[in-house]
Amino acid sequence: MEALIQTGILIVGFVLLMKGADWFVEGAAKLAEKFGIPQIVIGLTIVAMGTSLPEASVSIASATKGSADITIGNVMGSNIMNVLVILGITALICNIPVKKPTLIYEMPFVIFITILISVLGLTDNVVGRMDGIILWVFMLVYIFYLRWRIKKGEELEDMPDDKKMPLWKMLLLIVIGIVMITVGSELTVDAATKLAVMAGVGERIIGLTIIAFGTSLPELVTSVAAALKKKTDIAVGNIVGSNIFNILFVAGTTALITPVAYKADFFIDSLVAIGTMVLLWLCALPKKRLGKLSGVIMLGAYVAYFVVIAF
Numbered sequence: 001m002e003a004l005i006q007t008g009i010l011i012v013g014f015v016l017l018m019k020g021a022d023w024f025v026e027g028a029a030k031l032a033e034k035f036g037i038p039q040i041v042i043g044l045t046i047v048a049m050g051t052s053l054p055e056a057s058v059s060i061a062s063a064t065k066g067s068a069d070i071t072i073g074n075v076m077g078s079n080i081m082n083v084l085v086i087l088g089i090t091a092l093i094c095n096i097p098v099k100k101p102t103l104i105y106e107m108p109f110v111i112f113i114t115i116l117i118s119v120l121g122l123t124d125n126v127v128g129r130m131d132g133i134i135l136w137v138f139m140l141v142y143i144f145y146l147r148w149r150i151k152k153g154e155e156l157e158d159m160p161d162d163k164k165m166p167l168w169k170m171l172l173l174i175v176i177g178i179v180m181i182t183v184g185s186e187l188t189v190d191a192a193t194k195l196a197v198m199a200g201v202g203e204r205i206i207g208l209t210i211i212a213f214g215t216s217l218p219e220l221v222t223s224v225a226a227a228l229k230k231k232t233d234i235a236v237g238n239i240v241g242s243n244i245f246n247i248l249f250v251a252g253t254t255a256l257i258t259p260v261a262y263k264a265d266f267f268i269d270s271l272v273a274i275g276t277m278v279l280l281w282l283c284a285l286p287k288k289r290l291g292k293l294s295g296v297i298m299l300g301a302y303v304a305y306f307v308v309i310a311f
Helices: 002-034 039-064 068-093 100-124 129-152 167-199 203-228 232-257 265-284 292-310
Strands: none
Touching: 002 039, 002 167, 039 068, 039 167, 039 232, 068 100, 068 203, 068 232, 068 265, 068 292, 100 129, 100 232, 100 265, 129 232, 203 232, 265 292
């Protein structure tokens, strides 16, 4: 009976996370568009940060409650799932053009910061406060890079008149979204941890799979919706930007609050996360787009990864 109750709470938490992030993204993206920020930059910043809020909420809540395995597992698991599952599914729906700056700067940057957090963690088996400061320094570097892209000037598609939203509604969606994400993260962490204990499953596996999927739902919804609306810049920017925020903002902020254990097992997950980004880069490089074949390859790679960690 207890397991059934906790499963119900977990589902409610996921729904709050997904809908809260959806509303936050909608309000924040329209607010950004109102001030003339390009679509790709919206994807790399506002949408990426919004869809990373569940990871941030879950990771910080987990760390403060002593479930550090969930923190690192959630970040690595989400980044792997973001690329292999979410971009894989999105690529099956439609071809996704990948802009040159994304190939030259952003994808290699994700690979670099994944290696960085792995080195920081392996040095003393913990991602501590000093490591959090280092991650935040690179977060600031990334923000300055985005400012450079904005100044460089990329085209912004005009919003249709029927899609415009009053300012008060944008702000309301942002506030309600943040509240729902916060509540949802608390429910998710508590229920998932209790279920893990009851089932005898390690927190690492729970973080890499169940929680990673739950907190990646906003990215999935946003990317698929963007693909269906032919807003492919947002789809790619959402995933790449979200992976950057997950490592630099989520892991960095969590480490500043409380030191996070980095166990030897996480090195394998980090290698998979690095390999995942290399695979994405190799798939996109030849034709500067992700097609159906790329989608099949990425989904197949995730199935193989899941089988290895589950069995």
